[in-house]
Amino acid sequence: MNAPFVPIAATGLDQLLVGTKARVLSIAWDSLDEAEANRLRHFGFDEGVAVEPLHLGPFGRDPIAIRVGRMIVAIRRKHARAVQVVPLQQ
Amino acid sequence: MTPLPLVAVAGSPNAGKSALFNALTGARQKVGNYPGVTVERHSGRLTLADGRPVELVDLPGAYSLDPASPDEAVTRDVLLGRQTGERKPDALIIVVDASNLDNHLRFALQLIELGHPTIIALNMIDLAKRDGLELDAKRLEQELGVPVIETIAVRRRGITELGQALDDMLSAPRCGLHERAPSELVRLQRRAREIATAAVVRETPVRRWTHRLDAVLLHPVFGPIILAAIMFVMFQAVFAWSEAPKSWIENGVAWLGAQASAGLPPGLPRSLIVDGAIAGVGAVITFLPQILILFFFILLLEGTGYMVRAAFLMDKLMHGAGLSGRAFIPLLSSFACAVPGIMATRTIDDPKDRLTTILVAPLMTCSARLPVYTLIIAAFIPNTRLFFAVGLQGVVMFGLYFCGITGALLAAYVLRRGVLKGGGGGFMMELPKYQWPSLKDVVLGLIQRVQIFLKRAGTIILGTTIILWALASIPQAGPGQKQSEISIAGHIANGIEAVVKPIGFNHDISLALLPAMAAREVAVSAIATVYSIDSGDDAARNRPLVENLRHRWPLPTALAFLAWFVFAPQCISTIAVTRRETNGWKWPLFMVGYLFVLAYCAAGLTYWTAVLLGL
Numbered sequence: 001m002n003a004p005f006v007p008i009a010a011t012g013l014d015q016l017l018v019g020t021k022a023r024v025l026s027i028a029w030d031s032l033d034e035a036e037a038n039r040l041r042h043f044g045f046d047e048g049v050a051v052e053p054l055h056l057g058p059f060g061r062d063p064i065a066i067r068v069g070r071m072i073v074a075i076r077r078k079h080a081r082a083v084q085v086v087p088l089q090q
Numbered sequence: 091m092t093p094l095p096l097v098a099v100a101g102s103p104n105a106g107k108s109a110l111f112n113a114l115t116g117a118r119q120k121v122g123n124y125p126g127v128t129v130e131r132h133s134g135r136l137t138l139a140d141g142r143p144v145e146l147v148d149l150p151g152a153y154s155l156d157p158a159s160p161d162e163a164v165t166r167d168v169l170l171g172r173q174t175g176e177r178k179p180d181a182l183i184i185v186v187d188a189s190n191l192d193n194h195l196r197f198a199l200q201l202i203e204l205g206h207p208t209i210i211a212l213n214m215i216d217l218a219k220r221d222g223l224e225l226d227a228k229r230l231e232q233e234l235g236v237p238v239i240e241t242i243a244v245r246r247r248g249i250t251e252l253g254q255a256l257d258d259m260l261s262a263p264r265c266g267l268h269e270r271a272p273s274e275l276v277r278l279q280r281r282a283r284e285i286a287t288a289a290v291v292r293e294t295p296v297r298r299w300t301h302r303l304d305a306v307l308l309h310p311v312f313g314p315i316i317l318a319a320i321m322f323v324m325f326q327a328v329f330a331w332s333e334a335p336k337s338w339i340e341n342g343v344a345w346l347g348a349q350a351s352a353g354l355p356p357g358l359p360r361s362l363i364v365d366g367a368i369a370g371v372g373a374v375i376t377f378l379p380q381i382l383i384l385f386f387f388i389l390l391l392e393g394t395g396y397m398v399r400a401a402f403l404m405d406k407l408m409h410g411a412g413l414s415g416r417a418f419i420p421l422l423s424s425f426a427c428a429v430p431g432i433m434a435t436r437t438i439d440d441p442k443d444r445l446t447t448i449l450v451a452p453l454m455t456c457s458a459r460l461p462v463y464t465l466i467i468a469a470f471i472p473n474t475r476l477f478f479a480v481g482l483q484g485v486v487m488f489g490l491y492f493c494g495i496t497g498a499l500l501a502a503y504v505l506r507r508g509v510l511k512g513g514g515g516g517f518m519m520e521l522p523k524y525q526w527p528s529l530k531d532v533v534l535g536l537i538q539r540v541q542i543f544l545k546r547a548g549t550i551i552l553g554t555t556i557i558l559w560a561l562a563s564i565p566q567a568g569p570g571q572k573q574s575e576i577s578i579a580g581h582i583a584n585g586i587e588a589v590v591k592p593i594g595f596n597h598d599i600s601l602a603l604l605p606a607m608a609a610r611e612v613a614v615s616a617i618a619t620v621y622s623i624d625s626g627d628d629a630a631r632n633r634p635l636v637e638n639l640r641h642r643w644p645l646p647t648a649l650a651f652l653a654w655f656v657f658a659p660q661c662i663s664t665i666a667v668t669r670r671e672t673n674g675w676k677w678p679l680f681m682v683g684y685l686f687v688l689a690y691c692a693a694g695l696t697y698w699t700a701v702l703l704g705l
Contacts, residue, residue, distance in 0.1 A: 035158055039518040041275055042153030044193045054301070055308040059406035063415075063517055065308060069192040069283070072300070072521040074402045076409075079516060 013051060013083035014064065021052045022085035031082045040083075043073045051085060094145040095260055096177055097136075098168060100201060101185035102194045103151035104395075104522035106213045108132075110185050110243035111148040112531050114252070121538050125175045128673045129164045130436075138257040147176070154197055154275060159439040169204060181207040181259055183252070188218035188225055188240075189523070191289060195234075195282035196275070202236055203272055207259045210238045211252055216245070217523055222294035230289045244528040300395075300523045307396070313403050320396075321422060324387045328426045329457070332379035339379070343372030361563055362556065370555025371548065373609045374663065377427055380457060381543060382536065384426050388419065388434055389535045393527025397437065398519050405517045411499040412506030414438065414517045417447040421498065424454035428664045429543060432671055442510045446502050448671060449681050452664050453498035453657065455491045461611040462655050463490055469639040470648040486652075493656045497688065509680075543667075550666040555608050562605065574601055593690060594650040594697035598642060603660075610660045646700035653696040658689035 010025045024047055029037050045051075045068060054072060055065040062077045099114075101107040112119075115134025122131045132148040149168055150161035157163035164173060171178030184201055186194035202208055212227055231238040237255050241248030273281075307313055347368045354360040391397040397419060405415030413421075416438045424431030431451045438444040467483050474482045561579040574580050580601070587600040598617055606613035618635050639648070659665065659682045668678040 036516060036518065038156055038158055039153075041279070042158070043518070043520065044196075044279060046276060046279055055304060055402075056310065057406050058310040058314050058403055062406050063402060065304070065402065065521055070190045071193050072304075074398070074405075074517065074519045074521055076405070076516050076518075079518065 010084045010086050012081045013053070013066070013085050014077045014080035016051075016053050016085060016087065018053050018056060020087050021050065022087045024049045024051055025084045025086050027084070028082045032079065036079060040075070040079070043075075044069045044071065045083060051083070093177060094135075094143055095180040097144050097146050097181045097183060097256065097260075098149050098179035098206075099146060099183045099185065100149045100165060100169065100197075101151060101211075101213075102153055102187070102190075102197050104190075104520055105151065105185040105187045105194055106243045107151055107185040108148060109528065109531050110183075110211055110213060110241060110249075110252075111146065112534055113241075113243050113246045113249045115146055117534060117537075119534070119538070121542070124164050124173065126673070127160050127164060128436075128671055129161050131176075136253065136256075138253060138260070140257065142257075142260075144256070144260065147179070152197065155200055155272075156275065160441060161439075169201065169206075179206060181209070181256065183209050183211055183256070185211045185213050185243075188212050188215045189221050189223055191225075191230075191286035192283050195285055196279045198234070199278045199282055199285075200272070200275075202234060207262075208236045209252065209255050209259060210234060210236055211241045211243075211248070212238050213241045213243055214523075214525075215240045215248075216242050217525065220296075221298055222296040223290065224292040225289050226291050227289075230285065233285045233288060244525070244531065246528075300521075303524050304399070304521070307399055308402060313399075317400055317403050320391075320400075324384075325425070327387065328380050328383050331383055335379040336376050339372070339376050343368060343376070347372075358563065358566070362559060365563070366556050366559030367552065370559070370608055371552055373555075373612055374548070374551045375544075377458070377609075378540070378543075380426050381430050382540060384423055384430050385536055385539050386532065388423060388430070389532045389539075390527065391419065392437070393525075393532060395522045395524045398521055401517075401519065402521065409517070411502045413446060413502050414440065414443045416517075416519070417443065420447055421451060421454055424451040424456060427456050427458070428452045428454065428661070429667045430539070432664065432667050433539065433542070435671065442506075442512070445672065445677065446505050446510050448668055449505060449677065449684075450498040450501045452659055452661070452681065452685060453494050453501060455494040455656070456610075456661075458610040458661065459490075459655055461614050463487060463652065465614050465635065466639070466648050466652050469636040470643075470645055490652060490656055493653075493692075497657060501684070501688075550662055551608060554662045558605055558608060579604055590690075590693075593654075593694035594644075594647045594701075595654075595693070596643065596647060599647070599651060606660045607662055609663070610655065613655075613660070645705045646697045649700050649705075650693040650697035654689045654693040656689070657685055657692050659685040 013022070016022055024045065026047060027040070027045060032040065049069055052067045053064050054067055057063045063074045064077060064080050065072055065074045066080070099107055099111050111132065111134070114136050119132055119134040122133070123129065124131050129150060134146050134148075135143050136146050137143050147168070149165040152162040152165040155166045155169070157166050167173035168176050168179065169182075182201060184198045186198055198210060210230070212225070212230065215225070218225060227238045227240055237259070239248055239252045239255055241252060243249075307316055347364045350364050350368060351360065354363065388397075391400065401415035401418055403415070404418040408415050408417055417435070420431045420434040420438070423434055428451045431454070432448050435444050435447045435451070438447060467486055471483045471486050476482055476485060558579070561582065562574070562577050564578060565576060567573040567576045572580075574583075582604060583597070583600040586603055587595070587597055590600060590603075602613045602616040605616040617639075643651075665678045665682060668681055669675060672678065
């Protein structure tokens with residue numbers, strides 16, 4: 001029997017498991033202050049961009065190292081929460 | 091005379107911009123400051139093929155023309171011709187990381203829109219190949235409409251070609267380039283991604299080196315262990331390797347003093363040169379080996395890309411005190427000496443995070459406190475064994491370090507909720523690819539930082555030691571009088587004594603506090619001098635310093651003295667470097683004020699607790 005089609009739900013970037021590739025669905029720019037939002041834009045965060053959490057900080061799994069496009073950036077968990085992503089099917 | 095053509099080197103952080111700048115200008119660099127801000131201006135000269143000189147200026151790395159830090163604001167203002175003390179550039183070299191075009195082309199596109207004659211340096215082309223990326227520079231040139239030169243700055247490749255392109259550009263009459271209306275950041279970013287995709291000829295998936303290394307170095311368990319090991323090696327080096335050169339310098343200073351003593355007639359001028367200038371400056375340059383080794387490690391950690399990893403690992407812990415992970419290395423460096431530590435805070439983007447780090451850095455127990463701690467502990471703390479190999483003296487020493495660290499974290503916590511409230515961009519950093527920096531770049535950075543240290547600390551130290559010497563030597567004591575009592579310093583010490591008596595300090599300590607401002611360990615020799623010069627009876631003179639202390643200081647006084655040195659801002663160099671790094675007297679004065687209050691309270695608390703306990 002074929003598995004029924006299950007739509008993959010969007011989730012926060014902070015909830016994504018290490019090594020899960022995903023695509024950015026939306027970013028809640030309003031929840032960030034201007035400097036933080038600017039930095040995220042500078043890092044290339046944008047709708048449709050490929051992201052992947054790579055490493056977690058050793059204490060409290062914070063901050064998170066994330067691959068964005070071709071670069072790796074580190075942001076704190078609370079900022080990652082502002083980024084909604086859709087995991088890609090492996 | 092018309093000024094030389096000015097060429098600005100700009101680019102995103104981690105594009106290898108400074109390495110390219112070093113490759114273009116060699117060692118002929120000038121490091122200054124932009125007026126009104128604490129942003130360094132690096133400039134140098136490049137001679138073109140036809141012999142024409144041009145001036146190159148290395149702008150701070152920026153992600154876009156919307157500044158997020160004072161450094162990025164300078165970059166924007168220079169490029170727009172709005173920076174005071176800088177003329178508008180005649181041409182631009184934009185450095186981009188070949189393996190991160192998606193991101194770096196955004197800033198490049200924004201800069202091309204400004205309409206300056208522009209060349210793109212497609213840098214670190216070797217690392218892109220290592221990552222399995224093959225790029226078409228000609229295609230990139232078509233898309234961007236400006237010349238693109240492939241370079242590997244750390245290996246000095248493509249530099250001649252870049253110079254040639256610059257020559258062509260500056261020789262050609264300016265035409266065809268017009269300033270365009272600035273585009274929105276998001277639109278530029280999307281355009282950057284399109285161009286980057288178009289320029290990729292082939293991409294072979296490979297296991298990237300950086301990823302493999304990070305799997306170990308950022309591992310939740312091994313990461314912190316490796317960090318601790320690296321820090322251990324660094325400190326081992328700072329203290330062990332510096333021992334021999336330190337003793338050479340000490341011997342050299344002593345020899346110089348002896349020569350000057352022998353060659354000059356006794357009197358005030360001889361005393362000024364020997365006891366003032368030579369001894370005072372000597373006390374500071376004995377720290378030079380340690381500072382050199384420390385800077386070497388800091389530059390290596392920065393150059394390889396490990397520095398931000400260390401910040402990543404420590405961020406959560408530092409965050410608890412209101413600091414960011416980036417404060418970790420500067421604060422750790424301050425265990426050797428606060429001066430390089432405070433200079434290393436330049437890597438902290440957020441101005442308030444940086445200021446907090448600067449203000450608490452002097453609380454980390456620097457190596458100049460060790461001679462004071464060692465002397466007092468040897469004199470007053472019995473060498474009893476508590477358990478196994480742990481002795482009471484060691485525990486007290488550890489306790490002093492612990493008090494310093496706790497004090498620093500608490501001070502940071504309070505500052506972040508008080509005078510330095512708000513701000514704090516959190517922790518958002520790029521983790522650059524690992525690479526081995528060229529030795530030339532490290533040496534060049536080392537020379538520049540040491541020059542800054544010697545210039546700033548050196549001149550202020552020379553000035554203050556001469557003032558301190560004058561205070562201690564004028565007026566000259568007559569027969570039967572004690573120099574330390576009759577001099578201006580003696581009278582000041584009487585004033586100090588009135589203030590510090592309530593916290594248990596005696597006259598000897600009051601006399602030592604003033605000269606210890608030159609460098610903390612001078613307190614030891616100052617106390618020794620008081621006993622050797624002043625004591626009338628030979629018995630006291632011939633006793634070792636430790637014995638003299640035991641005779642003259644009660645235990646609560648000694649403990650209060652230790653507590654004082656944990657917190658007191660007893661170091662002119664630190665104050666001088668804080669003034670330089672904060673660009674004014676406001677914050678160094680604040681720092682001195684709060685640290686003295688802290689030291690006074692800690693010493694008083696220690697003294698009275700000890701007295702009440704009947705120690």
